[in-house]
Amino acid sequence: MTIESDNRMENMMIEINRALLHNYGNNIVLSKLKESSLNEYNLELDYNKIFHIKDEKTKTLFVRNIKFNKIFGSKLKFNEKLELPLDEVNSAILSEYDQIKNNIIHRVLSRKELVLSLIKNTHISMAFMNKFYTLLNQLVINDIFYVHTIEELRSKNNNFDKYVNLILEEGFAELDSNNNLISTNKLKLLFKNKKEIKDTVDEALFILIKNHYDYIIYDLNIHTLKTYVNIVSCLVYLNEYMKLGDIKMKVQDFYRVYLTFYRKVDFDKFRERVNNLVYSNVIMSDNGAISLTV
Amino acid sequence: MSSLTESKFITLKKPKETIEDFQGCGINSLLTLLQHIEPNHQISADDCKRIFDYDKDGISEQRYKFNNFNNLLKDNKISYKIYMGTFNSHQEILKFLNHPVPVYFSMKVINFIKDKFKYSQININFGDGKSLFENPNHHLLLLVGYEESGSKLYFVDPVYQLPYYSNKDLSTKEKLCVLDTKQFYECVKHIKSFMELRFHQKLEKSYKKEKKKNEKQSKLG
Numbered sequence: 182m183t184i185e186s187d188n189r190m191e192n193m194m195i196e197i198n199r200a201l202l203h204n205y206g207n208n209i210v211l212s213k214l215k216e217s218s219l220n221e222y223n224l225e226l227d228y229n230k231i232f233h234i235k236d237e238k239t240k241t242l243f244v245r246n247i248k249f250n251k252i253f254g255s256k257l258k259f260n261e262k263l264e265l266p267l268d269e270v271n272s273a274i275l276s277e278y279d280q281i282k283n284n285i286i287h288r289v290l291s292r293k294e295l296v297l298s299l300i301k302n303t304h305i306s307m308a309f310m311n312k313f314y315t316l317l318n319q320l321v322i323n324d325i326f327y328v329h330t331i332e333e334l335r336s337k338n339n340n341f342d343k344y345v346n347l348i349l350e351e352g353f354a355e356l357d358s359n360n361n362l363i364s365t366n367k368l369k370l371l372f373k374n375k376k377e378i379k380d381t382v383d384e385a386l387f388i389l390i391k392n393h394y395d396y397i398i399y400d401l402n403i404h405t406l407k408t409y410v411n412i413v414s415c416l417v418y419l420n421e422y423m424k425l426g427d428i429k430m431k432v433q434d435f436y437r438v439y440l441t442f443y444r445k446v447d448f449d450k451f452r453e454r455v456n457n458l459v460y461s462n463v464i465m466s467d468n469g470a471i472s473l474t475v
Numbered sequence: 476m477s478s479l480t481e482s483k484f485i486t487l488k489k490p491k492e493t494i495e496d497f498q499g500c501g502i503n504s505l506l507t508l509l510q511h512i513e514p515n516h517q518i519s520a521d522d523c524k525r526i527f528d529y530d531k532d533g534i535s536e537q538r539y540k541f542n543n544f545n546n547l548l549k550d551n552k553i554s555y556k557i558y559m560g561t562f563n564s565h566q567e568i569l570k571f572l573n574h575p576v577p578v579y580f581s582m583k584v585i586n587f588i589k590d591k592f593k594y595s596q597i598n599i600n601f602g603d604g605k606s607l608f609e610n611p612n613h614h615l616l617l618l619v620g621y622e623e624s625g626s627k628l629y630f631v632d633p634v635y636q637l638p639y640y641s642n643k644d645l646s647t648k649e650k651l652c653v654l655d656t657k658q659f660y661e662c663v664k665h666i667k668s669f670m671e672l673r674f675h676q677k678l679e680k681s682y683k684k685e686k687k688k689n690e691k692q693s694k695l696g
Contacts (some may be wrong), residue, residue, distance in 0.1 A: 195664075195666070197595070198611075199559075199667070203535050203559040204536065205536075206537045207612070208612075210611040210612055211665075212611060227610070228534075229612045230532070231497040231607065232497060241598045241599075242600065252633055265534070267534060270534055271533040274532065274533045440530055454683070
């Protein structure tokens, strides 16, 4: 590289950094600049957000960052003004956040103990989950759920069929020639392994939620479950991604982590939901400082 | 440009409110500037948060936000405006030292100053530092003085010092962050930007005129 091109590169770096900082703020940064041909450069931008979490137990402020590599790339000529397509960059940032969200929700859903304490103790989702409990209990105890009971429950609740269909789809039951629901070998085997009725039903319910989460949320309309899974997923993020599992933080601090990933929700509402999780032992509260229990 | 004096310090007054979060470094810097030029101002951290989309993720037009902030200054009859300034040498920003000067650095600068962040009420943990200090993220420091004709520069960190310091701490030289010019250039070389606070005499005149007029009217009333 000649001195002239070396200087040009330095100047380009300054110009790009200034353009980013002055026009788009602190969080979008130049990560790579390479001369591709005479007077033309390839540039790569990262998105980087630094945040704080305060541990009330040790009075430690943890400084950590969320970084998305190569959020945007383009070619730029020397002295050409850098203009970013805001919509495109923001949609790339959003999709990175979505990927993290999907991963942490998946992590929550893969933890049986956590899922079961969530659904058992969160009273609203419990009301909906009762339909699964009714079906699965009967199938485990009696191996059959009679068609007249299905029809009776269907008349009281017009989406009861969706619960039945999910159990059929997961292979825990099948229909006999009289349209009774009869348990399959899959459920019987589960019972054989678990030995206890309660443990078998819990395991089956956990499998249903893990494998059909979106359907349960969006088709069975059990949105409350999502609300609570989202909150817990943020704690899992701090535990597993940031390795901050031992910290105890104020609800206000946790609220800021939550806002990084999810839609803005009123703080009082958020605190109420966190309190519900405290009452149900999913979250532990020590003088107002919270942490994940399970 | 007039030659620099051997040393110069300005006494920083802690703003009424500060944000204890990294994303608040810009807002804390602006609140410090306001405290310096207009100690009785009515602009709150929440006003600034709203203007700078503090709770939002992603990127957006920064100039538009600064325009809104300048409009807020105008609404509060403050005869200053904020601009994004650039510099080539450190001497260029020292001439602005009638008030604190927010200067942009790479995160690497924390490595040089983090020993100053020792408090009885809080420990600051930067992790292994790799992902924080080796990325090209930017951080603001408030230039508050210099010694040895500018070869020793004094700063206050708006995030890791300001919220935890008293006014006494802020006027104690030993408590400030110190960079020599080599360290300074190492951390600004690819940015060389600062927030420029500019006084507008025209605005001051018009605000004074308006104030007189209002006083006259209220006397008549």
